[in-house]
Amino acid sequence: MNRKFLAIALAAATTLAGGPSHAAHSASDYLRPAEAPAPADNAVTPERVTLGKALFFDPRLSGSNWISCASCHNPALGWSDGLSTGTGHGMKKLGRATPTIVNAAFNPIQMWDGRKSTLEDQALGPITADAEMSQPLPELVKKIESIPGYRSMFDAAYPGEGVSGATIAKAIASYERTVLSTDSPFDRWMRGDPTAVNDAARRGFEVFRGKGNCETCHSGYNFTDNGFHNIGIKDPEGHEDLGRYNERKLAILKGAFKTPTLRNVAVTGPYMHNGCYRTLEEVVDHYARGGDVKSNLSPDMKPIHLTDRDKADLVAFLRSLTGAPTASIPQLPQ
Amino acid sequence: MNRKFLAIALAAATTLAGGPSHAAHSASDYLRPAEAPAPADNAVTPERVTLGKALFFDPRLSGSNWISCASCHNPALGWSDGLSTGTGHGMKKLGRATPTIVNAAFNPIQMWDGRKSTLEDQALGPITADAEMSQPLPELVKKIESIPGYRSMFDAAYPGEGVSGATIAKAIASYERTVLSTDSPFDRWMRGDPTAVNDAARRGFEVFRGKGNCETCHSGYNFTDNGFHNIGIKDPEGHEDLGRYNERKLAILKGAFKTPTLRNVAVTGPYMHNGCYRTLEEVVDHYARGGDVKSNLSPDMKPIHLTDRDKADLVAFLRSLTGAPTASIPQLPQ
Numbered sequence: 015m016n017r018k019f020l021a022i023a024l025a026a027a028t029t030l031a032g033g034p035s036h037a038a039h040s041a042s043d044y045l046r047p048a049e050a051p052a053p054a055d056n057a058v059t060p061e062r063v064t065l066g067k068a069l070f071f072d073p074r075l076s077g078s079n080w081i082s083c084a085s086c087h088n089p090a091l092g093w094s095d096g097l098s099t100g101t102g103h104g105m106k107k108l109g110r111a112t113p114t115i116v117n118a119a120f121n122p123i124q125m126w127d128g129r130k131s132t133l134e135d136q137a138l139g140p141i142t143a144d145a146e147m148s149q150p151l152p153e154l155v156k157k158i159e160s161i162p163g164y165r166s167m168f169d170a171a172y173p174g175e176g177v178s179g180a181t182i183a184k185a186i187a188s189y190e191r192t193v194l195s196t197d198s199p200f201d202r203w204m205r206g207d208p209t210a211v212n213d214a215a216r217r218g219f220e221v222f223r224g225k226g227n228c229e230t231c232h233s234g235y236n237f238t239d240n241g242f243h244n245i246g247i248k249d250p251e252g253h254e255d256l257g258r259y260n261e262r263k264l265a266i267l268k269g270a271f272k273t274p275t276l277r278n279v280a281v282t283g284p285y286m287h288n289g290c291y292r293t294l295e296e297v298v299d300h301y302a303r304g305g306d307v308k309s310n311l312s313p314d315m316k317p318i319h320l321t322d323r324d325k326a327d328l329v330a331f332l333r334s335l336t337g338a339p340t341a342s343i344p345q346l347p348q
Numbered sequence: 349m350n351r352k353f354l355a356i357a358l359a360a361a362t363t364l365a366g367g368p369s370h371a372a373h374s375a376s377d378y379l380r381p382a383e384a385p386a387p388a389d390n391a392v393t394p395e396r397v398t399l400g401k402a403l404f405f406d407p408r409l410s411g412s413n414w415i416s417c418a419s420c421h422n423p424a425l426g427w428s429d430g431l432s433t434g435t436g437h438g439m440k441k442l443g444r445a446t447p448t449i450v451n452a453a454f455n456p457i458q459m460w461d462g463r464k465s466t467l468e469d470q471a472l473g474p475i476t477a478d479a480e481m482s483q484p485l486p487e488l489v490k491k492i493e494s495i496p497g498y499r500s501m502f503d504a505a506y507p508g509e510g511v512s513g514a515t516i517a518k519a520i521a522s523y524e525r526t527v528l529s530t531d532s533p534f535d536r537w538m539r540g541d542p543t544a545v546n547d548a549a550r551r552g553f554e555v556f557r558g559k560g561n562c563e564t565c566h567s568g569y570n571f572t573d574n575g576f577h578n579i580g581i582k583d584p585e586g587h588e589d590l591g592r593y594n595e596r597k598l599a600i601l602k603g604a605f606k607t608p609t610l611r612n613v614a615v616t617g618p619y620m621h622n623g624c625y626r627t628l629e630e631v632v633d634h635y636a637r638g639g640d641v642k643s644n645l646s647p648d649m650k651p652i653h654l655t656d657r658d659k660a661d662l663v664a665f666l667r668s669l670t671g672a673p674t675a676s677i678p679q680l681p682q
Binding site: 096 | 429
């Protein structure tokens, strides 16, 4: 029995071609990178991670002193918030869904519209945005400097650099580089354990790589090409979101958003840039019908004939990608 | 040297009388109770604690799906919020400071005004209050019932009882019974380790029990008599808070609030029912001058002559009471 499963697993992992527009892959395509890359001036050190973790969980980083990074990138909810779109200062609804930060460290470009490249570039954005944490940077630096516990943590993490926007961002980025997917059933299967996933997930992986054509965009360990695609998502009336086009004025990028990771997708709904789908089943249906809004549609988007079993199998496969890291809550410096 | 410290410690712990209105105490007065009492129909079990912890960290318990119990009783900030007064739905400012829930399990009466007695009575209050988590109970029960992971957790914790306001409250209360102070330097000193606290803290403990008269109200393991006292706190103009008087119409209870625990007081500021003091030094000064508002003042409140060293020593003693528990963040049921 185990031998039979192993044979199926290896077949799926090593020889499956199927998809019309991509070559065969092997299990090694899904091996986790040895480490999350860090810039030369911000190598990950324990002191930087400890500091960054404190900052990540500290509501004093917001103007209200009530919202922390973890309020929306909530480790209890796959490091996202479980909402269609985010919540900001004054509990106003934001325009886009909160992406998980799990494995963001592997992405060469950040945000739905890619307007930030590194984690360091990204970190101060939500903190200082009026609509999000609403904390002007100069006052933040003063606030953090006034907390003796932080002063010594910054000294240990960035000797001689002091508390600044740059060191705050670098520390948070260092912590984010440690927030990585843990072992999922899929990973155990890829390493050769045929019992790690069920038959439906195995079949779903075939659909994913075969006729589903999902790997065109959701490729590699982190299941993303980090590219931008218009997949025909309908925005609410009067709230058309141009996505990547706001950053680069190419017609093909109108309504295009960054391909999100699929790791932990079962625990990071709702889905899409505007959180329009609550379930993975709805997501699969969206792709099966080739999207809803046809203007500027990515050339890869076309209706796909999927049977009910194909759809259920795809969902089973997606559920096998759950390996969500947890966190202990730090006690914040005083 | 150690012998000398030990002698001082034992003297302070066993023979110190000093205070005008109370008898000598011994180190055993500060021994932690064997366990937090639970009602007969809600004995603490691992299943109940696991369920209660998930509920405690789950923002889906709020109408906005964004605020959890832990948003304000934040383990990173001594299970309080670091704010003068709490923050509620829509990020509106609430009228009173958020008390820590650490050791609330030892209290026979809950809330600043004692309007709830048990943890079970208290748990649904903030969830359903419009101004706080703004989640009507019938919809909450439906929401929780719709999450398959929760259904099985309720079955395991409260077999046959189902999801209801009562079982939600009982589970949260069960978790709170596990959120208890950890070993503080003071506790280690009381157990006989003379090096656990410094000279200032030792002297501060003498002031605390002696001329400071602090033990009149801040007594026993949890440093509270769970009584209600008007200590002459000035409320902001036009916002006079009658406190316990709202619950019991006795003149002496006008402006009286429950004595809070002093455990972890160094990490649970700001202080007083309205968070009017940011530092322990300000709190000590308040007592030294016998409070500010003299009407309905508790008979125990009178100016106390404290030297600058007495004051600093008291603060050092209060800082020795820090043993704040931490928590790992649960992954919430889906």
